[in-house]
Amino acid sequence: MKGGVERVESTARTERAISLIKGMTDLPTIPAVATRVLSLLDQPEVDIDEIADLILTDQVMAARVLKIVNSPLYRPSQPITSLKGALIYLGLRHIREFILTCAFIQSFEGKDGVLGVKPFWEHSFGVGIVARIIARKAGYRDTEKAYIGGIIHDIGEVFLSYYFREEFQRLVDRMKEHPHLLVEAELEEFGTTHCEIGLCMAREWNFPDDYCEVISCHHTPLQATNDPRLVAIVNLADLFCTVRRLDYGGKEWVRFSLAEEPAWEMVQGEGAGLGDFDVERFCYELDDQVEEIRELVQNIFKDR
Amino acid sequence: MSAKISDKDFEVLRDFIYSHCGIYFHTSKKYFLESRITRRLEETKAASVTSYLGLLRNGAGKSPELSKLLDEITTNETCFFRSPPQLKALETAFLPEIVAAKGKIGFRKLRVWSAGSSSGEEAYTLAMILLEKRATLLKDWIIEIVGTDINETVLAQAREGVYNSYAVRNTPEFYLKKYFREEAGGRYVLSPEVKKLVSFSSLNLYDDAKMVFMKSFDFILCANVLIYFDLASKTKVVQHFYNNLQPYGYFFVGQSESLHGVNDRFKTVHFPGGFAYKK
Numbered sequence: 001m002k003g004g005v006e007r008v009e010s011t012a013r014t015e016r017a018i019s020l021i022k023g024m025t026d027l028p029t030i031p032a033v034a035t036r037v038l039s040l041l042d043q044p045e046v047d048i049d050e051i052a053d054l055i056l057t058d059q060v061m062a063a064r065v066l067k068i069v070n071s072p073l074y075r076p077s078q079p080i081t082s083l084k085g086a087l088i089y090l091g092l093r094h095i096r097e098f099i100l101t102c103a104f105i106q107s108f109e110g111k112d113g114v115l116g117v118k119p120f121w122e123h124s125f126g127v128g129i130v131a132r133i134i135a136r137k138a139g140y141r142d143t144e145k146a147y148i149g150g151i152i153h154d155i156g157e158v159f160l161s162y163y164f165r166e167e168f169q170r171l172v173d174r175m176k177e178h179p180h181l182l183v184e185a186e187l188e189e190f191g192t193t194h195c196e197i198g199l200c201m202a203r204e205w206n207f208p209d210d211y212c213e214v215i216s217c218h219h220t221p222l223q224a225t226n227d228p229r230l231v232a233i234v235n236l237a238d239l240f241c242t243v244r245r246l247d248y249g250g251k252e253w254v255r256f257s258l259a260e261e262p263a264w265e266m267v268q269g270e271g272a273g274l275g276d277f278d279v280e281r282f283c284y285e286l287d288d289q290v291e292e293i294r295e296l297v298q299n300i301f302k303d304r
Numbered sequence: 305m306s307a308k309i310s311d312k313d314f315e316v317l318r319d320f321i322y323s324h325c326g327i328y329f330h331t332s333k334k335y336f337l338e339s340r341i342t343r344r345l346e347e348t349k350a351a352s353v354t355s356y357l358g359l360l361r362n363g364a365g366k367s368p369e370l371s372k373l374l375d376e377i378t379t380n381e382t383c384f385f386r387s388p389p390q391l392k393a394l395e396t397a398f399l400p401e402i403v404a405a406k407g408k409i410g411f412r413k414l415r416v417w418s419a420g421s422s423s424g425e426e427a428y429t430l431a432m433i434l435l436e437k438r439a440t441l442l443k444d445w446i447i448e449i450v451g452t453d454i455n456e457t458v459l460a461q462a463r464e465g466v467y468n469s470y471a472v473r474n475t476p477e478f479y480l481k482k483y484f485r486e487e488a489g490g491r492y493v494l495s496p497e498v499k500k501l502v503s504f505s506s507l508n509l510y511d512d513a514k515m516v517f518m519k520s521f522d523f524i525l526c527a528n529v530l531i532y533f534d535l536a537s538k539t540k541v542v543q544h545f546y547n548n549l550q551p552y553g554y555f556f557v558g559q560s561e562s563l564h565g566v567n568d569r570f571k572t573v574h575f576p577g578g579f580a581y582k583k
Binding site for chain 2: 239240242243244245247252253254255256257258259260278279280281283284287288291
C-alpha cells in the first residue's frame, strides 16, 4: 500500500502549495503577446508576417527575440537585424519554443530571490539543452518539447526563492553544512516543494498537461502517466547538469548512478536504446557547453 | 613556439586520443595540446598536423608515435590535492558510507590503494585527509594505505617524503601548516605521522600473479596509468581492480579518463565535477 500513502502525502503537499500561492497578487504572468503568438501558431495556415506584426506590438519582446537569436545558442552566420529575419532563420517549427523561452525570461525579470535569476536561467537552459541532446540520442520524437520541458522544469524554484527569502536562505545555509538535495530540504522547511508550487503556477498559466507533468514529476519520474519518457529525459538532464556545475552555483551535492536511476530505464524506447551511449564522454562534452550556456545567459541579461 | 591547430584538426586529434586511451581534452585545453604536440611535430618532421595524424594512425593503435605522444601529454607530474572534486566526494560522501557499512559488521579497518603512485603525492594526500578523521569518523579504526609503482626511483622519492614547492602548490594552507615542515630552498618535509600511514612497494599492474594478492580495498585510485596500456591489457588490469575492490568500495581514475568500452561490470557513480566506479 506504499503507493497509496505516497499519493496522500503528495496531495497534502499540493494543498500546501496552493495555500502558499493563494493571496499572492504579484505572481509572474506570461506576456499577453506570447499567448497570442502561441495560439496563432496552432492555426493550420500561419503567416510569418502576421506573427512578426504581433510580436512587434510588444517592443520588449521584439528586442529580446533579436538578442537571443543572435546569441551563441543559435549562432547565425551573420547578425540578424530584423524580426522577420529572425523568424525565418528559426523556422516555424522552432518559433514556438523560442517565443515561450522569451516569455519566461520576461515573466521572471527582476524576480531575483535567494537563487538569483541568472543562475536560475543557467540551470534551466542547461537542462533544456541537455534534455534535447538526450532526446535526440534516445530517439524521442519531439526534441523541442524536451528542450522546453528542461527550460520550465524548475519554475517553482523562482517562486520559493523570491517570495520566501528568509526561509529559503535558511535552507540554503543548512545545505552548506549537510549537503543534500534541494527538494528534500524544501519539504522540511515548507511542507511542500518546488515541484508542487511549479505545478500550481503552470496550471495558473494554462500550460499543456505534458509540461505540467514535467514540472510536478521531474524528481519522481515513476509517478508520470501522461508522457513518462519526457519526464525521464528531463530528470536525467537535471542530474547531469547538477554534476556538471550548472546547479545554482553548486548549492546541491548530488550523486547518482545511471544503472540505478529509474529514468535511465524509462528513457530507453523501443528499438532506440542508449546502450552505446558513452556517458563519460558526454559529461566531458558538457563541460565545454557549460561556458557557452553561461555566456548565453550573460548575453540575455547584459543590459538589464 | 607552439604549433597552431585548427579547430577541426583539434577535434580529430582529441577524438583519436580519447578512443585510444580514454583521456578527453576539453576545448578549453586546446592550448595544452598545441604546446605538447609541437615537440612531436618537430621530431617527426611532420609537415602539418594532418600528416602527423596519418603517422599516429599507422599501426592501428599500436604505433610507436602514439606512445611518444602519450608521454608528452601525460608527463604532467602529479601533485598533492590534485583533484578537489574527487577528494571531496571521497571525504564527504563515500567514506562515511563505507564506515557505516563496515561499522555495522564490526570490521574497523580501512584499506586504500594508490595504484601507479609515482612519488607518493596522492597516497599521502589521502593519508592526511584520513588522519583528520581520526578523532571522529575513524576513531579506533586501522588505516592502511598502499602505494605501488613499477618505477623504483619514484618509489624511493615517495619513501623519503621530501617535496618541492611545485608539488604542494594545490595544498590547502591548513594541511601545509599541519603536516609539512618548510625548509630552506623551498623544500617541504612531510611529517612522520603521515609517512607512517603509507607503505610503498614495487608492483607491475600487468603481473597477474602479484595482482591477485592485492585484496580487499575500500578505495582504489589509479590516475593516468591505464592510458599506457592497450585495450586488452587495460581490460585485464581493470578486472583485477574490480576483483580487489570491496563490494561497497570505490574505484577512481584520472580526472578526464574513462572506462567506457573497457569494463562494463563497474557502475559509474556521478558526483559534482567527476565520477567514480563501484561494483
